[in-house]
Amino acid sequence: MMEKMIFGRFIPGDSIIHRMDPRAKILFVFVFIAIVFIANSAVTYGILLGFTLLVVFLSKIRLYFLINGLKPVFILLIFTFLLHIFFTREGDLLVDIGFIEIYEEGLRQGIFISIRFLVLVFITSILTLTTSPISITDGIEVLLGPFKRVKLPVHELALMMSISLRFIPTLMDETGKILKAQMARGSDIGSGPVKERIKAVVPLLIPLFVSAFKRAEDLATAMEVRGYRGGEGRTRYRQLDWRFKDSLSLLVLAGLAGMLWYFRV
Amino acid sequence: MNSIILSFENVTFTYTQEDASVKPAVQDLSFSIQDGEWIALVGHNGSGKSTIAKLMNGLLFPQTGKVSAMGQLMAEESLWDIRSQMGMVFQNPDNQFVGATVQDDVAFALENNGVPHEEMVLRVKESLHQVKMEAYLDHEPHHLSGGQKQRVAIAGALALRPRLLILDEATSMLDPQGRMEVIETIRELREATGLTVISITHDLEEAALADRILVMNAGQKQLEGTPDEVFLSGNELTTLGLDLPFSMRMTHLLQEAGVQLQGEHMTEDELVDELWTFYSRK
Ligand SMILES: Nc1ncnc2c1ncn2[C@@H]1O[C@H](COP(=O)(O)OP(=O)(O)O)[C@@H](O)[C@H]1O
Numbered sequence A: 001m002m003e004k005m006i007f008g009r010f011i012p013g014d015s016i017i018h019r020m021d022p023r024a025k026i027l028f029v030f031v032f033i034a035i036v037f038i039a040n041s042a043v044t045y046g047i048l049l050g051f052t053l054l055v056v057f058l059s060k061i062r063l064y065f066l067i068n069g070l071k072p073v074f075i076l077l078i079f080t081f082l083l084h085i086f087f088t089r090e091g092d093l094l095v096d097i098g099f100i101e102i103y104e105e106g107l108r109q110g111i112f113i114s115i116r117f118l119v120l121v122f123i124t125s126i127l128t129l130t131t132s133p134i135s136i137t138d139g140i141e142v143l144l145g146p147f148k149r150v151k152l153p154v155h156e157l158a159l160m161m162s163i164s165l166r167f168i169p170t171l172m173d174e175t176g177k178i179l180k181a182q183m184a185r186g187s188d189i190g191s192g193p194v195k196e197r198i199k200a201v202v203p204l205l206i207p208l209f210v211s212a213f214k215r216a217e218d219l220a221t222a223m224e225v226r227g228y229r230g231g232e233g234r235t236r237y238r239q240l241d242w243r244f245k246d247s248l249s250l251l252v253l254a255g256l257a258g259m260l261w262y263f264r265v
Numbered sequence B: 001m002n003s004i005i006l007s008f009e010n011v012t013f014t015y016t017q018e019d020a021s022v023k024p025a026v027q028d029l030s031f032s033i034q035d036g037e038w039i040a041l042v043g044h045n046g047s048g049k050s051t052i053a054k055l056m057n058g059l060l061f062p063q064t065g066k067v068s069a070m071g072q073l074m075a076e077e078s079l080w081d082i083r084s085q086m087g088m089v090f091q092n093p094d095n096q097f098v099g100a101t102v103q104d105d106v107a108f109a110l111e112n113n114g115v116p117h118e119e120m121v122l123r124v125k126e127s128l129h130q131v132k133m134e135a136y137l138d139h140e141p142h143h144l145s146g147g148q149k150q151r152v153a154i155a156g157a158l159a160l161r162p163r164l165l166i167l168d169e170a171t172s173m174l175d176p177q178g179r180m181e182v183i184e185t186i187r188e189l190r191e192a193t194g195l196t197v198i199s200i201t202h203d204l205e206e207a208a209l210a211d212r213i214l215v216m217n218a219g220q221k222q223l224e225g226t227p228d229e230v231f232l233s234g235n236e237l238t239t240l241g242l243d244l245p246f247s248m249r250m251t252h253l254l255q256e257a258g259v260q261l262q263g264e265h266m267t268e269d270e271l272v273d274e275l276w277t278f279y280s281r282k
């Protein structure tokens, strides 16, 4: 189950989308989210869906993989769809079997909302699937750069994010080890009443916290020894490279917005 | 050429000064290290080795006595300059890996010191080449072995082209193979660049490779000398809780059993050489 989840996962590759500047991709996603709300008719939602599938195609991520990985989202999607179908009471009555009544407007709304939801989830997933977390961090750091003026600790936030990302696998490993160690001592997390299970988590969390603090202390020392003194006067090893295709991607998005506006009813 | 790169003069340091019952972690310690030397600092756990390492690069300041490095007295003002000429590698391979990938980690110290981008790219390549990790540029830490992570940490220290490299038990959490990799890396580095190295360890086999050994006990310097000199006082080392290298223990045991071996053997090869020529030389 967990292996199949694709939230926050990164699939290395070298498609056009993979090679885009992370700043362009982040901006793209935000603008796209805004644009989606222009759509309000069958044609415009059709265009959106087509555009999204095109982006998925360009990213060379298999549609099957994407759909499979987003299964939990589909449950939510079906739920919202049903909600709209049953509770909207406008337009012609389409189906009427006893207590189930489905109206035309309900069906329309249900389909539209589902498409909206779907394209948003697809596009944001494509962002995280094609961009390494560290590039996303870099992109965010640069995009937020102007806010340094208003004393937003942009560099510190970005560093915090990248260190957290760096330590996730380490702490996961550690959790596994502690779990096994506690199981070897007879602790049982997998079964029993909920209350017992929650109690069994405590001896897992405490050693994990103790070790995390130890790690943080060591890391701080290692950073200081290597001359870390905050963001001032620091240079960047990772360079972002904004190319013509990045500008083009945003232009395409403007084109999409224009088209949606034109076909809007 | 033979200039002093680091020196301690009557240094005393206590962690909790308020509490009179706490003994100093380092007591009235004096020594100096020449440019280009390889020094091993040995002693059992809690003998003050890590404290000395922290005093060396200004993570801690002594309460009495003086620490000087690179010709400057250690003080708030000279601190960052001294640190930029001194690399340090710690015990736990995971807890000192700052970057998301190998190359980011090596570049970290360079970024902190404001090295321009083009120069950084060159230096990252160069230092990874020195530790033979250039094929791992984009690898993430959790896909590396302990020995590889420690070599990356060494590369991260080398990137600033330091004059002095301090290893605080850098091999103690590694498996035998990782330990060999790291020791071999240090040896080659010394041959190629003549870098000054201080390796803190309680592995006397590792210490045997050094030019000079300082033996610490309860915050004080117990012995000092070349490996030969230090190992001659075998029993004293054992009472300090240190294990002699295997080949030396073997030699002693053979001598006790009446085998007439000549002198000490610090490496297994030397011992084997003497043993297989034993009968012919008689
Ligand atoms: N942060 C600290 N606070 C208080 N006491 C410490 C601290 N770190 C080390 N000590 C004490 O100082 C002494 C020397 O420790 P350390 O230098 O770490 O020894 P070594 O590295 O040789 O094992 C020990 O008695 C230890 O308990």
Ligand SMILES: [Mg+2]
Residues within 6 Å of the ligand: B049, B050, B051, B169
């Ligand atoms: Mg120590």
